[in-house]
Amino acid sequence: MLAPRSIAILGASAQLSKINGRPLKFLLEKGYAGTIYPVNPKYPQIAGLTCYPNVEALPTIPDLAVVVVPANDVCPVIEALGRKGVRAAVVFSSGFGEMGAAGKEREAALLAMARANGVRICGPNCLGLINAFDKVYATFSQYADGDTAPGPVGFVTQSGxxxxxxxxxxxxxxxxxxxxxxxxxxxxxxxxxIMSRVVDDPRIKVAAGYLEGIKDGPGLVELADHCRRIDKPLVLTKVGRLGAGVRAAASHTGSLAVEDDLFDAVARQYGIVRARNEEQMLDILEAFVYTAPPAGGRLGIVTQSGGAGVMMADRAEEVGLTVPRLSAQTEAELCKIVPGFGASANPVDVTGQFVAEPAILRNSVLTLLADPGIDIGIVWLQLMAAHVDLLVTLFTDLKKSSTKPFIVCWVAAPQEAVEGLHRAGIAVLRGAEPAVDAAAALVRHAAARRAWLAAKPDAVPIADTGSVAKRPAPRAGGPPWAGVVPTLQAVQWLAAAGVPMADVELAESEDGAVSAWQRFGGPVALKIESPAITHKTEAGGVRLNLKDEAAVRQAYREIIQSARKYDPQATLTGVMVQPMATGDIELVVGVKRDPTFGMMVMLGMGGILVEVLRDVVWRQAPFGVDEARRMLDELRMRAVFDGVRGRPPVDKHILAVLLSRVAYFADAMKEHLLELDLNPVLIGEKGVVAVDCVMVLMGQRHSAVV
Structure with missing residues (x-):
């Protein structure tokens, strides 16, 4: 499909300006070296080429067919291509899934026909494709009207x-x-x-994509992993950031799962670089094409404007870069170079004096980049139309002389300056913040790759995950293992998987609650147990720190009364009794089955306030302790782990181990598990423990396919 040696155009037109004539026009004009077969019974010849009446009449089997016929004719054409032995087709024709129910039926029929005849299809309803290296133009896109000189970027888009x-x-x-x-x-x-084949071309350095939705989550993850293995950045712009994705759910985890948040998490987990919009995508692509990966995130800035330097320093802090103080030696050297009315601290302001004395800019940049505390530089300037040759030569020399990467931010740069710097292998960005954002993308991608290369096999000991995963299957005469799992059973499974769970007993009467309290030998908590009541606090179904028999009995009665008032139809199994657990920080750990990415694990701050704080992070299961530690570092309130207001710091490693064990449990249970909430999870000096859980398994109304 992407590098055909011969192309048939089904429905080709002699009017080369029409949609069905443009592919032939482009192939001829751009110099495609392969064989072209126009197919249309109306013409004996088109543009000097023999035109064939149908697929059967073709003298050989083309590698690729471009299908430009009405929607109703596409299925017969695909059948004919399959009989001929053609294995790839680009279908321009519209009138399929984008046209409502009837179109979806037509599309389903087309897919069935393609599968039955062994034809792979790009489309339908697409603009087609261009392989500029090999001058393959299976497209009618306006982009092909202009210069399409090949370059190191592979671009795949869902939008035409x-x-x-x-x-x-x-x-x-x-x-x-x-x-x-x-x-x-x-x-x-x-x-x-498509993209997995594009990045395999050695002429491609960086991959770029525009997405309107994710139809193949596992495929995207596999692609990202492949790009990481072959060291080619994958830069994606995905729209629908604030799209619907929240649904009524039994757990906090389910109600907090927003489609775009999950995509963001998967992007971070697998090294995808996400761009906010098309302009930022191009900024980042420019940086990746021309700039070597930096060793860290310490940014040095040289400008001809103090104001631009301050703006870039502000933006750097916002996106996670540091603008460090330079060493005393570096500042002393810069003081000798920079005019007295400039600034020799980072950001360095060389003023406009460098136009008269180019060595000021050259030596300032080299001195800055030589500082051991700097990893990457940005040089800001504007206009300078009268000094293009001087500056291109200066930056070309800097590129050869410096061992550290830098980006040029040239505002309103003359076109000849951009072209000259590109020839020298230097990125030229359009503004201060775009330059910093591009530098940040370089830094994050390089850091993620280093972490991936340094990662060791991260197996977490799971005591009994495999056999746990087999138990929920329905069995004759037994419980229907669908819906909310009884707490005792859920706790048993999680504990067997190595997740630290608080002790718990089910009391079906006041006397049973008192007996459990006596066995625990200390203060207890009582919680309603009902498959219909998963948000226990909202139902008035929780009482804490009960220290004597009278308090336990009263709490039991009140919980039952509150639950019946909250939901008169609910089945009340009894009350769970637990010894009081302590911890300095309340967290939520959960799992949600996502239709796109499968089992997703959530970590959130705040216990019952998690939906108010919305300080949550996600990862696709399974993952190891290193990835779990990165989840902790992404929380906005992560500073609390280090101890605040006199509280001691907590052991983040044991929390990371818990997260990883939950992730492996979720992966093992992926045929059964719908949702899981561990809320709260308490962490403090005594360790980490999950105090309460809600586990929901797949039922008849759910699909196990993800």
């Missing part, structure tokens, strides 16, 4: 029109697209399928 706009912007910036592919409806071949 917006993807074309992004490609045009890339061209204007001088970023060559080696591949441009629009996947359309993704009926068969999807984004991840």
């Amino acid at each position: 029109a917006f993807g074309t706009a992004i490609a045009a912007l890339a061209r204007r910036r001088g970023l060559g697209l080696g591949y441009f592919v629009n996947t359309g409806n993704e009926m068969d071949v999807g984004f991840a399928d």
